[in-house]
Amino acid sequence: QVQLQESGPGLVKPSETLSLTCSVSGASFTTSSWSWIRQPPGKGLEYIGYFYYSGSTNYNPSLRSRVTISVDTSKNQLSLKLSSVTAADTAVYYCARGRRYFDYWGQGTLVTVSS
Amino acid sequence: EIVLTQSPGTLSLSPGERATLSCRASQSVSSSYLAWYQQKPGQAPRLLIYDASSRATGIPDRFSGSGSGTDFTLTISRLEPEDFAVYYCQQYGGSPNSFGQGTKLEIK
Numbered sequence: 142q143v144q145l146q147e148s149g150p151g152l153v154k155p156s157e158t159l160s161l162t163c164s165v166s167g168a169s170f171t172t173s174s175w176s177w178i179r180q181p182p183g184k185g186l187e188y189i190g191y192f193y194y195s196g197s198t199n200y201n202p203s204l205r206s207r208v209t210i211s212v213d214t215s216k217n218q219l220s221l222k223l224s225s226v227t228a229a230d231t232a233v234y235y236c237a238r239g240r241r242y243f244d245y246w247g248q249g250t251l252v253t254v255s256s
Numbered sequence: 257e258i259v260l261t262q263s264p265g266t267l268s269l270s271p272g273e274r275a276t277l278s279c280r281a282s283q284s285v286s287s288s289y290l291a292w293y294q295q296k297p298g299q300a301p302r303l304l305i306y307d308a309s310s311r312a313t314g315i316p317d318r319f320s321g322s323g324s325g326t327d328f329t330l331t332i333s334r335l336e337p338e339d340f341a342v343y344y345c346q347q348y349g350g351s352p353n354s355f356g357q358g359t360k361l362e363i364k
Contacts, residue, residue, distance in 0.1 A: 186293075186301065186344055188353040201352045202257075235300055241348035242291035244312060246300035 163236030
């Protein structure tokens with residue numbers, strides 16, 4: 142059974158870097174692709190980017206200058222870093238399996254950007 | 257970026273009725289690379305349909321997807337009480353992936 146679990150600080154100050162981790166179990170971490178998606182409170186879904194098992198990445202152009210997605214295969218973890226955050230980055234952040242459609246999702250973690 | 261527009265914004269129906277949700281793309285979605293998700297309050301989205309018409313694992317056959325090019329449809333043949341939720345379409349034929357704004361399916 143594939144399970145994903147996001148973790149990280151729930152509160153980040155403006156201009157700082159948001160850092161989240163997604164722990165994966167029950168799936169081959171090295172033969173799948175893994176994505177981050179976010180959802181501002183009460184709003185729709187926004188694709189952030191993915192890490193492809195070959196080592197390549199793809200980011201939403203609207204966030205590309207601030208986003209880094211990486212993996213630690215020894216720990217079966219996916220990570221997200223988003224720099225220079227503002228209140229507009231307040232959202233529930235999800236990790237999910239896939240780079241096209243997303244068949245398994247974490248439960249999501251709310252990150253609030255506020256001083 | 258391909259913009260997806262879902263209609264209607266809210267759909268009010270009763271259990272047992274048929275629901276038809278629409279997703280229109282600003283340009284053709286290559287290879288019918290379109291998915292549908294269901295999201296309930298406080299939960300992560302759940303994949304229902306991928307490649308426009310293929311049901312995901314464990315999804316009841318009352319859910320069906322159709323369409324190609326710029327027009328896609330999710331149909332729920334007979335609504336069950338647990339089907340009332342928000343539904344999103346998502347395209348992955350163009351980069352970046354993008355989602356529609358959602359259709360809320362509510363009990364009438």
